[in-house]
Amino acid sequence: MHGGWLTYTILAIFTVGSLIPLVWQIIAASHSSGRLAQTPPPLWFGDRLFDNLGSAWTDANLGLALLNTTFVAGTITFSTVLFATLAGFSFAKLRFRAKNLLFLLVIGTMMVPPQLTVVPLFMAVSEVGWTDHLQAVILPMMVSAFGVFFMRQYLSQALPTELIEAARVDGAHSLRVVWHVVFPVARPAMAVLGMLTFVAAWNEFFWPIIALTQRNPTVQVALTNLGRGYVPDQGVIMAGALLGTLPLLIAFVLFGKQIVGGIMHGAIKG
């Protein structure tokens, strides 16, 4: 089905609404802090963009931070998607003892407010000497209950039981079934989960601020270093925030084809 003009209009409105803050971020990054405080606020680009980007880059140790964050978010995304798909498949389509209880436990873990786990987590992390090391922010986020739940719901709808049975009849071992049947069907959901996980891991700051310092920062930790003196320079802060978001947007655009491709591929299967 093709979209009509109404479809395009509605989508355009939502797109603009979603993009305004990003555009504003670029505009704000191109002005001085003082100009941003004035009324009316600047609605068009100023001439300070590259100055502010430069200050943000040197002030915030962003080179190392970007490398670190790419590694952290990449590892977390890979393991979250993989383990969530396996567990989600198991919960959606397989039969085993205590399944419902275990699944409730998964959902239960989502309900724990994350702000409070920080203190005990730091105790544990400092006990094993991981303070300021990247594994302190990677390992606690290697799996996600959200991901398991997401995959279970998706696969219970999208994966026909007959497909698994058919593979079974051919004598396929469980891992082969996963590889040849589950993964292909799960691809659209895996793509979406991967995208969401990557973004979340990239933007995570509450725990990393406690666990890491500027010596070995992620992007969000590095960006906490942007206020200089008593007066926060909003222009530089926005430039830093922009530098921190840009890699995500570039990744969307570069890998978007693959992700969308993944979604389309799944559609044909269904």
Place this chain on the structure above:
Amino acid sequence: MAIGLAATLATGLLGACSSSGDGGDDGQVTLTVGVFGQFGYEEAGLYQEYMDANPHIKIQQDSITENKDYIAQLLTRLSQGSGLADIQAIEVANIADMAGDLNTRWVDFNEYEDVDTSHFAPWKLVQSTSADGRLIGLGTDIGPTAICYRKDLLEEAGLPTDRDELGALWAGDWTAYIEAGEQFQENAPDGVSWVDSPGGVYNGVVSSYEERYYDGSGELVYETSEAVQAAWELGVRTEESGLSTRQKQFTPEWERAMANGDFATISCPAWMLGYIQEKAGDAAEGLWDAAPAPVPSNWGGAFVGVPEAGKNHEEAVKLAAWLTAPEQQAKLFTERGSFPSSLEAQSTPEVQDATHPYFEGMPMGEIFSGAAAEIPPTIIGPRDQLIQEAFADGLLQIAQQGESPDSAWSNTLSRIQNALDE
């Protein structure tokens, strides 16, 4: 398969991250300094200067802009004795905690002979000394307070614009400052208020008393203290006479009010000058000036301490002492506007004669030194900041939500009680 790959990645990671170099055989020492936003050691070139003079030292700074993020990290790390920098900054709002329950987590500067503490303002030393006499922090800056004002707006309303004349107008009495505001408001330009916020008035007034929220023995007295009563009443009067823009300080809207000249005066610690310059911008250059506050007071300031859990106590103490020595403090004032807590630095010609170009050569050294010399030896307690913010919020309830002063007062008390109750 994929699981194996993840495992390999993870182990590789553990190996790669477990080496971080400090110490070493060649006598090189790396010192880390953990600060929150408002320091400026790096920007003033102090680290570089120290490293040039001491080639075996390398200094790295970790900075977190907002003290609330910084203090969360610092407290968590102090309690575990893990991952601390060799030197950590401490905001005045947190110093009572650090010198109180947590004092044993910090090195006692008194134990180091080459630390000269004679040049600091005595009350600043008292604040960072524990009950049993351990000195856990060396003072960096303080916040002697003036009143900053817009000359053009005062002139339009028919008030004097000369700083000495204004200072004399309200000398010794905050009430006179509010009365001047009531006079201002009668002829004020359209949409212009006397002061930015009731909270600003409250902070200025309350900071000019010795005893605010705790008494000398550490008991809570905020419900009955003269300081809170006086400050609250003037805050209420500010609202009842319609003298403020009804903003909450340090929000974007407050900054816009500053940039647009919506208010004529503001309680102005030394560090506020930079704020005004930055936010009011070029358009208001030369329009601002500063006069002595009715009663001298202190708002803000900080310390540096050396955590016990650090590795290089000797070198860290040396650096901390050097950073807070009179010459460095004086330099930090002229370059960054952080007013020295060192009396010796305060009396240097650089500080005394300092002027501020944005304020058209306003003699800031003279004005703030004058205030600093009269600052009362304020008693600070562990929860000062929390209590202060609650009172400022209480006044905001009157300003923004139309609460009556009485119910705002009782709301504030119950909020503080709830927050303090363990």
Place this chain on the structure above:
Amino acid sequence: MTTDNVPAAPPVSTGGAAPPGDAAKEQRRANRRSRRYQRDTKWSPYGFIAPFFVFFAAFGLFPLLYTGWSALHRVSLHNPNELEWVGFQNFTRLWEDEFFWNALGNTFTIGVISTVPQLLMALGIAHLLNYKLRGSMMFRVAMLTPYATSIAAATLVFAMLYGRDYGLINWALGLVGIDPVSWEAGSWSSQFAVSTIVIWRWTGYNALIYLAAMQAVPHDLYESAALDGASRWKQFIHVTIPSLRPTIIFTVVVSTIGATQLFGEPLLFAGSPAGGSQSQYQTLGLYMYQMGWFNFHLGRAAAIAWTMFMLLILIGLVYWAITRWVNRDTAGKEA
């Protein structure tokens, strides 16, 4: 590996007919294969969920239990290792804690006015994105940018929008003759404003989740519906929505949990954990954060966290009971 959907499963075939002479050998091989098959079916489900539980046990369970334990103590952030037993006092005191009830009420109202429109809009957008579109990639990336935007940038934007004196919204209202609204100060207006931040951040995110599920709806379902003369709207109601049920349940559950723990948006609205000078938009998550990280009472904060946890379990039970009741009802009608 045994599949759950027993009625739908075809009978398991034992393979082709074997030549008579090799019957015994074939039988042994079949036995061996079936033993291996049984081991595989019995243990592989556990193998698949094991990584999750191993990591959870290592990094989730300890904090969870520790939080529960510290809720029974007086603990300060100054020294989390020092616990002083107080029993259930941290829980029982919540009954008389006006700030807790205020936060609970706020959490509920903000939760409702943010979640319901958000999910409905996400469903609609996903449906539109599911059409063949030019530039569909661009739309998808754009809709995810709020989720990728940093807190700093979002704060600046919303402060600009909702400012009392200089906000764009009040300026626009002024154009049509409406007096400026003190958005942050009012209790209704601030909760509305916080809800719009929630909606803005999460609508695209949920739309993407719906979209992924929609892509898996078989085309022939639509085709046969179209042949029956169903309009696009009818197809959406009668084909898309029912097929999406598991995903819709998922988003409702996740949004409910998210709304109960709502934290970032009210915090970034004015940058204070008090949630307004009268705590007019302080949520439970924010109250807990304030208690632990500003008032430094970790024990009390832990008790709030566990109360939220138990509240969610309660909501879960109610929800479960309702679905059961509804299902039984419809089953009764069908019978």
